[in-house]
Amino acid sequence: MKKFIAEIDIMPIREILDPQGKAVTLGLNNLGLNEVAEARVGKHITLQLEAESEDKAKEKVETACQKLLANLIMEKYSYEILAVE
Amino acid sequence: MKKFIAEIDIMPIREILDPQGKAVTLGLNNLGLNEVAEARVGKHITLQLEAESEDKAKEKVETACQKLLANLIMEKYSYEILAVE
Numbered sequence: 001m002k003k004f005i006a007e008i009d010i011m012p013i014r015e016i017l018d019p020q021g022k023a024v025t026l027g028l029n030n031l032g033l034n035e036v037a038e039a040r041v042g043k044h045i046t047l048q049l050e051a052e053s054e055d056k057a058k059e060k061v062e063t064a065c066q067k068l069l070a071n072l073i074m075e076k077y078s079y080e081i082l083a084v085e
Numbered sequence: 086m087k088k089f090i091a092e093i094d095i096m097p098i099r100e101i102l103d104p105q106g107k108a109v110t111l112g113l114n115n116l117g118l119n120e121v122a123e124a125r126v127g128k129h130i131t132l133q134l135e136a137e138s139e140d141k142a143k144e145k146v147e148t149a150c151q152k153l154l155a156n157l158i159m160e161k162y163s164y165e166i167l168a169v170e
Contacts, residue, residue, distance in 0.1 A: 028132075047124050
């Protein structure tokens with residue numbers, strides 16, 4: 001079994017309002033950062049996992065995203081898998 | 086002014102317990118993904134901003150992270166800046 005790290009981003013889809021992102025945009029504008037046009041806020045998840053190969057690790061991360069981590073109605077996910085050592 | 090996108094990750098530092106990450110680990114184990122050893126959960130923020138140059142954009146993102154987005158006592162941040170077009 002090899003060790004992998006998965007870096008997963010889960011973001012609200014474009015079509016959906018993101019009130020947290022709106023709040024961040026306003027907060028940054030109030031700080032004087034008026035050049036920030038839009039902010040969107042989602043989750044970042046780091047998983048340490050073991051698998052026989054990178055393909056198997058990818059399969060597991062897909063399962064994790066689809067069954068637990070992302071709400072596919074409102075969110076989309078993307079990830080990167082890195083081999084450790 | 087050029088357009089940039091900043092992809093920011095904000096994660097709880099190693100030394101701090103991450104109960105949300107623990108819950109994710111347990112949830113994945115219950116789903117049959119026993120090979121997941123550790124999960125940590127943080128935020129992912131995408132900013133669209135304008136700046137004269139990539140260096141200026143970086144400065145603005147640093148300010149945003151330090152003054153609003155990250156709690157530097159409990160979190161660390163990292164980011165990537167991409168020029169648009």
